[in-house]
Amino acid sequence: MNDIEKSYEDFISTVSHELRTPLTSIRGFYQTMLTSWDKLDEKKKKKFLKIIEDQSNRLINLVENMLSVTRLSSGKNNLIFKEIPVRPVVEMAVSIIKNQYVDKKFDLEINPKTPSILVDKDKFQQIMNNLIENAAKYGEENSTIKIETGFCENCEFVSIKVSNLGIGIKEEDYERIFTKFSRIDNPLTRKVQGSGLGLYITKNLVEKMNGKISVKSEPFTNGKYITTFEVLLPSGNVEKQARAKCNL
Ligand SMILES: Nc1ncnc2c1ncn2[C@@H]1O[C@H](COP(=O)(O)OP(=O)(O)O)[C@@H](O)[C@H]1O
Ligand SMILES: [Mg+2]
Structure with missing residues (x-):
């Protein structure tokens, strides 16, 4: 494997790890909600949904960062002030x-x-x-x-x-x-x-x-x-x- 291939593989591997953490958390919480819906009180349900929301926002931020890199190098990054x-x-x-x-x-x-x-x-x-x-x-x-x-x-x-x-x-x-x-x-x-x-x-x-x-x-x-x-x-x-x- 040459250096470029190696750094490409390293990149894919770190990005995948970063994406997996919030995804695992989202899946964990909605699975708990699906399987134990009747046993959860209102407060717990709200708390779990909030975590799912926050983790989704984290995922969006990660993906935004990845997209920004390509946009920065292509010069396409339109800002709305x-x-x-x-x-x-x-x-x-x-x-x-x-x-x-x-x-x-x-x-x-x-x-x-x-x-x-x-x-x-x-x-x-x-x-x-x-x-x-x-x-x-x-x-x-x-x-x-x-x-x-x-x-x-x-x-x-x-x-x-x-x-x-x-x-x-x-x-x-x-x-x-x-x-x-x-x-x-x-x-x-x-x-x-x-x-x-x-x-x-x-x-x-x-x-x-x-x-x-x-x-x-x-x-x-x-x-x-x-x-x-x-x-x-x-x-x-x-x-x-x-x-x-x-x-x-
Ligand atoms: N608040 C901080 N305290 C100490 N080191 C930091 C801090 N913020 C950033 N760094 C260092 O700067 C590096 C680059 O940060 P960043 O570009 O956000 O990459 P990442 O967090 O993905 O490693 C980090 O890997 C870390 O070594
Ligand atoms: Mg960082």
């Missing part, structure tokens, strides 16, 4: 991810005064899903994932930070993790599944929406680090002001 609030998108991402990582807590520090942002909603959802999923996946057991916004009244960008406590990322890897198929070789990364595509796609989508993404890992205690991914996206306010200025 709209002014949207940050919070519901973050809440949706947390709802999808928290079932998979039950030991994690999620701390949303989203100031209600955060301006809306001018983005493609689905793509922004994909960005948040990828960053929050990474924070949960590579975060210390039982730790808290923090999602916070930063802004100022006339700033061009709204900042969204996703941070977690964990093994961290070395400065020399800051750039590399945003490239295609790149995963940092450490015992943790070897243990958890991944294709190394999430951050590559995330960075590309952020830049297509005229934003910026960066990462920083700072030492905390006991050899652990706080890793923070910061995304800057255009504030809707500025667009409004710009339009107001030229009487549009």
